[in-house]
Amino acid sequence: MTLDVQPGSIAQSHGTVGFGIENLPLASFTPDGAEGARLGVRIGEHVLDVQALVGADAGASTGLRSAAGGTNLDNLLSAGRSVWDDLRALLVRALSSASEAHALTSCLHELTRVQLHLPFTVADYVDFYASEHHASNVGRIFRPDQAPLLPNWKHLPVGYHGRAGTIVPTGTCIRRPKGLRPGTDGVPSFGPSQRLDIEAEMGFVLGGDVPAGEVKMQDAREHIFGLVLVNDWSARDIQAFEYVPLGPFLGKSFATSIGAWVVQIAALEAARTPPPPREKTLAAYLDDSGCEHWGFDVSLEIQVDGEPISSPQLSTLYWTGAQMLAHMTVNGAGLRSGDLFASGTISGAGKDQRGSFLEMCWGGKEPLRLSSGKEMTFLEDKTVVTITAAAPGPDGSVIGFGDVSGRILPAT
C-alpha cells in the first residue's frame, strides 16, 4: 500500500466524518490476502494494525504488547484501564507525529481492503430496557387499559440475560426465525415469524475482571471500555407467546448484531450529558445525583434499504450505563472481561425517534410510508436495516460509530 499523505494529515483530513484522531475506535480485522485476525484502530478511511504499531515502539510495556497482540479486543479488555489509557496515548502520539510516518506506513490498511470481524468474544450478554419512551410505548401497545410503565420500572433498570452465542458482527445476514406464535383459541401455530423487528440499541463493552462482588457507579470508568452499536433483532409474535413468566427467549435468541467498531469512553468525554430528572428516590447504589454524567449525546439513525426512517437519541435514556453496571453487579455477580450489556431499544419522545418497528408502526396499526410510496410494518425478506450513530467530539469534531447492518433472509 502506498501512503500519499503524511500520517498527521491523515488523521486531520478525516476528522469531519467521525474517524479523526479524537475517536480511534477499535476492531478485529484481517487485511485482504492476509491470514489471521488482528487488533485494529480506525483512522479516517484506514485501519491501523495495532500490534505492528506497538511492536515497533521500543517504550511499550509488556502489558501493552500483550494487549495489542490478540486477534481481537479480548486481551485488551482483560488488561484494564491503565493499559487502555497507555494504548490510547501511544496511538495519539504516533498519529500526531510526522516523525513516526515510516512506521505507520507499514501498519496502515485501506478500510475497503480489510475484513472486519466480531470485535471481541462476548462473555455474558445482558439486555436492559432503559428507555422510558420505549417501555411506555410498549405498555400502551400491549396493555392499553393500564398504566404504561410497570411499578418497578423507575426503581431499577429492568434487564435480562440474552444469548451470547448468537451475537454476530455487522454485515451478517439474518435468517427469519421460525417458532410458535399466537394462534386461535389459545392454540399456537408454528411457522416463520410474521412480526420480525429490530431494536436500535447501544452496547457497553466491559473489561477488567471482577471475579465476584459489586461494581459501584464511581468505578464505572474502570470497567466500561467503550460503546458499540447493537441491533437486537426480535420476533414479536414468537416473543408474545413464549414470554410469560420468564421473559423473552426464542423471540430474541436467533441473532443480535453488533457493530465492528468499539468507541472508547475516552472519545466520548465531550458527549457526556446529564440523565433525565429522577422521579423516584433511588436506592443508594443507583443514586447518580453526585456522579459524573453517564448519559451520552449520541444520535442514532435507522435506515431501511438506505432510507433514513428514524433518529433515536441515546441521551433520552432514563437509566445510564453506570447505573446499569451497578445494578447488574449489586447482587455480587461481578463481571468478566468481554461482558456486554445493551441499553434496550432507544426511543425518544418524537415519532421520528422510535427505535423499533413495533413502535414506528404502532403494533402494525399505523404502517410507515417510505419515500417510494410503499407501506411497511414489520420486516420483509431481503430488507436491509442499517443503524449508524455519531456523537460530538472535542472542538467541533464528530465521533463516528460506524454502522450495524443486516439483510433479512427468508426462513428455511
Add this chain to the structure above:
Amino acid sequence: MTLDVQPGSIAQSHGTVGFGIENLPLASFTPDGAEGARLGVRIGEHVLDVQALVGADAGASTGLRSAAGGTNLDNLLSAGRSVWDDLRALLVRALSSASEAHALTSCLHELTRVQLHLPFTVADYVDFYASEHHASNVGRIFRPDQAPLLPNWKHLPVGYHGRAGTIVPTGTCIRRPKGLRPGTDGVPSFGPSQRLDIEAEMGFVLGGDVPAGEVKMQDAREHIFGLVLVNDWSARDIQAFEYVPLGPFLGKSFATSIGAWVVQIAALEAARTPPPPREKTLAAYLDDSGCEHWGFDVSLEIQVDGEPISSPQLSTLYWTGAQMLAHMTVNGAGLRSGDLFASGTISGAGKDQRGSFLEMCWGGKEPLRLSSGKEMTFLEDKTVVTITAAAPGPDGSVIGFGDVSGRILPAT
C-alpha cells in the same frame, strides 16, 4: 500412591455405590501437590487421569488424544459423539483388563487427595421450567385465584437465559445477595435477601458445535454429552420485585452451582423412561411420540445440614432434554460446545418431592420441621445445602451423580 487391588476389582468393588465401570463420569481435577488441572474419570473412590491413560495407549487417535489433553471437558465436548464413544470404549477396556494394571496404577489418584474444579467452560446457560408440579405449585402460591399453569406452558418448554459467568462448582460458598425487594406502598427496600432459596435441577451438557440452525430431537444423542447436578440459587424477594416483564435477573444471577461430575448419556441407557402423557397436540419439532425416551429415572435428594428433606424425581418432568434442546434451537440459534441447559426446579407430586423451599414451605406459610425440632422456611446463613442423585444402571448397578453442595455466607 500404592494400588492394593487390581484395576478390574477396583471397578467392581465400587459398583454398588454408584461409581463402577457402568458409570465413568468425567471431571476436571488437580491431584494434591500437583500443578494444573486435567481431565479425570471417576472409578470407585479414585480418579483416573484421562490424559495419562490415553497417552499410554498406542492405538488412540489424534482426535482422542486432543480431547483428553485439556484441563477440563472443553476439548472433549468439542470433539463430538464419535470421540466420546471412543473414549468410553477405551476406558471400559482399560478398566476391565488386568493386563493394563501397570498403566492404570500410575494414572489413579485417591478421590480424597484431589481438588475438583468446574468441569467445563460454560458457553451459554439456559434454565427451563420443565416440571409441571413445580410450575403449578408456583402458580398456586403466587396466583391463587387463577389457573396454576399459564396458557403457553403445555405447548412449549418455557425457558430463559441465565448468567454463565456465575456458574460455580460444588463446594463454593454462596454469599447471600443484596438487592431491591418488595416494600410498602410500592416502594422497594434494599438489603440482603430474606427469601434465599434453592432450585434442585438437572443440567444437560452440550457438545458438537452447530454454528447456526436447528437441532432436531432425533439428533439429541449427537449433542447431549451428559447430565450434571445443578442448584440454581434463587433470591425470591429480589426476583419478585424485578421480574416483570423480562423475567428473572438479579434474583438468580449471583450464583448457580453445578456438580463436579458429568455423567455421560451412555451411562444412563438403563434409566430411560417415557415422559408423562402429553395433554396438548405438540408442534412437530416437539412431538416425541415416536422417539426414543428422553426421560430419565434419576432420584435426587436434598439435604439441609446433612438431613434429607426431599426427594425430587427427574422422571416426573413434563418436558424432556431432547425437547428442550429442539426448542432452544428451533429458531436457528444453533449451539456451542459447553452450552448448558438445566431442567428448572424438579418437583414431583408428593410434598416430599419438592425441589425448592418456596414450595416446601409454601411461600413461607408452612415451615418445615427438621429432626432437631427446628422450623425453617428460607435459607439462613451458615446452612449447607447438598443435592445428590442416583439412577439405575445396567444389571442392578447404580449410577451416581456425586453432589452439588454450598454453604450460605452472610451478606457483606
